[in-house]
Amino acid sequence: MNVLVVLGHPEPKSFNAALAATAKRVFEAQGHTVRISDLYAQDFKSEVTRGDFKNQRDPEMLNIIREQGNAWKTGGFADEIKREIDHIAWADLVIVQCPIWWFGLPAIVKGWMDRVFVPGFTYGRGKWYETGGLAGKRAMMSVTFDAKASAYTARGRYGDSDIMLWPIHTSLRFVGFDVLRPFIADQVSGSADARAKSLAAFEARLKAIGSETPMPFHTLDEFDEDDMLKPGVKGRTAGQRD
Numbered sequence: 001m002n003v004l005v006v007l008g009h010p011e012p013k014s015f016n017a018a019l020a021a022t023a024k025r026v027f028e029a030q031g032h033t034v035r036i037s038d039l040y041a042q043d044f045k046s047e048v049t050r051g052d053f054k055n056q057r058d059p060e061m062l063n064i065i066r067e068q069g070n071a072w073k074t075g076g077f078a079d080e081i082k083r084e085i086d087h088i089a090w091a092d093l094v095i096v097q098c099p100i101w102w103f104g105l106p107a108i109v110k111g112w113m114d115r116v117f118v119p120g121f122t123y124g125r126g127k128w129y130e131t132g133g134l135a136g137k138r139a140m141m142s143v144t145f146d147a148k149a150s151a152y153t154a155r156g157r158y159g160d161s162d163i164m165l166w167p168i169h170t171s172l173r174f175v176g177f178d179v180l181r182p183f184i185a186d187q188v189s190g191s192a193d194a195r196a197k198s199l200a201a202f203e204a205r206l207k208a209i210g211s212e213t214p215m216p217f218h219t220l221d222e223f224d225e226d227d228m229l230k231p232g233v234k235g236r237t238a239g240q241r242d
């Protein structure tokens, strides 16, 4: 298996970096090949700009989706985007490793999605969800936060973590990934003991990841022409509920 770990943390001595290193060690010990794409270390830009495209199709007006589609067809992406596209194309499993910042992704990781999940490669012309360009690959969010996990439940202070992660999970599914349950390390700034327990839990999870069932998502044929679940189909995700 080819495993890509996308790391979104500025500090090589951080807990997030330790989780990424754990993934590398565990998968390599199992005979898999691992690449870590350390976004900060390569100074990856979070913003979509004209500089994403080597030859802008329409220099007068930046239509991002059209320019991305054109760059995909013509090989016209800036080098850092091309490199990330190649990593994803190579990977069977993508793990996105980052802290939760303001109940969402650090800008650098959001920017990685904005700039790399491009039409042609990941979606478009009938390719999305189970027919998406990345169908057959698996993805997992591995996130950290300081609060207790109980704070991120339906009656907890910050609400259900499945709702917090829904925009990210639905994006991963949109482009075709089978999305695995997130790995969540809580109380990260607490004791060394809590961090050691999280690392051990991560290691155990990764060792058995091959037999995991992905999270449920609705299939294309469950929606009607108004993009609504058809009558009788019960919502079964964080985003679609009855």
Ligand SMILES: Cc1cc2nc3c(=O)[nH]c(=O)nc-3n(C[C@H](O)[C@H](O)[C@H](O)COP(=O)(O)O)c2cc1C
Residues within 6 Å of the ligand: 009, 014, 015, 016, 017, 099, 100, 101, 102, 103, 104, 144, 145, 146, 147, 188, 189
């Ligand atoms: C800008 C910023 C925003 C943060 N927002 C949240 C948040 O919304 N929820 C939360 O539980 N923790 C939040 N935190 C805490 C981080 O999740 C925590 O510091 C991180 O997971 C620790 O991992 P590290 O040791 O690898 O940096 C935030 C931290 C920073 C710096």
